[in-house]
Amino acid sequence: MESTDLLMESADKRDVRVKENVCEILELAGIKESDLNTVTQCLYSTQDHQVNDMILLEVDEDILKGLNQEDALSFRGNKHDNAMLCTQTRSYEVREAEISNSWLLVPNLKLGKATGIGEVAERTIEKHNVKRIFNLYYEVKETKPDLVRLSSLLNSSSFNGLEYESTVDKNTLYSWERLQNVLQASDQELKQALSDFLIAEIDGYLRLISFDVEARSFNLMLDYFGEQSWELDEVDKENTYECLNELIYKPVFDVIFKRYTEVSTKTKDNGDPLYKFDEQKCCAVIAKILLAASPVTEYKEFMETWNIGTPEKMQPKQEYLRGLALIMYNTAKVQKEVISCPEADLSNNIHDRLNELFEIKAKWTVEEITPYIIRFTKGVINVNALLTKYARCSTKNGIKYYGSKHGK
Known part of the structure; x- marks a missing residue:
């Protein structure tokens, strides 16, 4: 039998336990000494010398994999926050849990075959100090990061x-x-x-970057683009900055240019890359500027103003307003209107956000509501899963709509 004796003693009796005592206890317990390996390990509780700066933490496969790859673990937040454990890619809630049986931390304790010492017939007595007795441990549960602030x-x-x-x-x-x-x-x-x-x-x-700085800088870039009569995919970054460097601070220019362009398939004569304006992002920021000036505008008037405000090589489209504004019919004025509704201004809690959205508009299609809730998706929890869980589905004229779960 690959086993060994583990006998627990208090510290004040550590010098009493000898081989004869072990054999006597085995006899009283009805255990044959020949059934055991020849090493008996006596554990001694040393309360005055226990390690107090150590905790037990249960980890999942992802955390374990990260640790094996030398990923860093850190507890984050202010002293008034509940503890949260973070890896490079995931965040976890940390909760205290009780252990039904006490766990002992014993350095250098031998297990299994390590307690067999070959042909030696004499029983060997080894003494080990218990460094820590655990009655609690910490369990983790993956969660969405706390980025409200x-x-x-x-x-x-x-x-x-x-x-x-x-x-x-x-x-x-x-x-x-x-x-x-x-x-x-x-x-x-x-x-x-x-x-x-x-x-x-x-x-x-x-x-x-404040919206005023963004709008002013972006308009300067578009004006210069129009003056050069470039195609959308022929934007010269260096040339643009050289002309505007006295008007736009370099770090600001770089992030705005990166936000609204992508590398073009075309290049300059020397092989350096040219860039292409992203039509959707460009049209959306121009719409945002118009909505800031007039949060509610008659639909036809808005579309005409929007079209005039964009470079002639860009074509504003209604779908570019998703996440920025809603197109709704005003029965009192008998007209269709564009109403400012920026996604960024809504609550950071999924329940509160949906309540706000359903107060603005009772019924939403998946396409309409997606820009407003996509930030809450994660893994297998996609937009449809969120709507199934938090909203009520109805069908009208073959089109699916989602509304408040507790509404009519």
């Missing part, structure tokens, strides 16, 4: 132009490292959340 943190230090920098409170500025410390999210999740904003790194700090 991100928008307010970024807004408090937004970049409004070089002329206003002298008035900025340095305590409101956030570097990447500071955001990591105060926000409960993995690095990958935090970077993904930041990509939803227009962020420039200025003097080592992550700065949200």
Whole structure:
């Protein structure tokens, strides 16, 4: 039998246990000494010398895989937040759980075959100190990152132009490292959340570009594009910046240009890349500028103004308004209207957001509501799964609509 004796003693009896005592206990327990390996390990409780700076943490396969690949683990949040464990790519809630049987931490304890010492017939007595007795451990559950405060943190230090920098409170500025410390999210999740904003790194700090700066800078780029009579896929980045460098701060130019263009299939004569304006993103930001000036506009008037405000090589389309505005019929005025409804202004909680959306409009198609709830999808939980769980489906004229689960 590949087994060994484990005998627990208190510290004040550590010098009493000898081979004869072991044999006596085995006899009293009705255990044949020949059924056991020849090593008996005596465990001694040393309460005065126990390790107190250690916890037990249960991990899933993803955390274990990350640790084996030398991924970093960190607990994030402020001292008043509930603990959250973050890997490079995932976030986990951490909860305390009880252990039904106490677990002992015993360094150098031998197990199985290690307690057999060949042909030696004499029983060997070994003494081991129990370093820690565990009655609790911590379990983890993967969760969505807590990024509710991100928008307010970024807004408090937004970049409004070089002329206003002298008035900025340095305590409101956030570097990447500071955001990591105060926000409960993995690095990958935090970077993904930041990509939803227009962020420039200025003097080592992550700065949200204010909408006024974005609109002014973007319009300057489009005006220059129009003056050059380029095709949409023939935009010269270096030429554009050279002309506008006195009007647009370089870090701001870089992030705006990156947001609204992509690398073209065409190149310059020297082989350097040219860029292509993203029609949808460009038309959407122009619509956003118009909606900021007039949140409710008669549909035909809006579409005409929108068309005039975009370069002639771009064609505004109604679907470009998704996530920015709703097209609704005003029965009192007997007219169709474009109504500002920015996704970013809605609640960061899925329940509250859906309640807000269903107050604005009782019934939504999947296409209409998707831009407003897609940020809450994850893994197998897609838009349809969210709507099935939180909304009620109905059909009219063969079209599926979703409304409040508790509505009529």
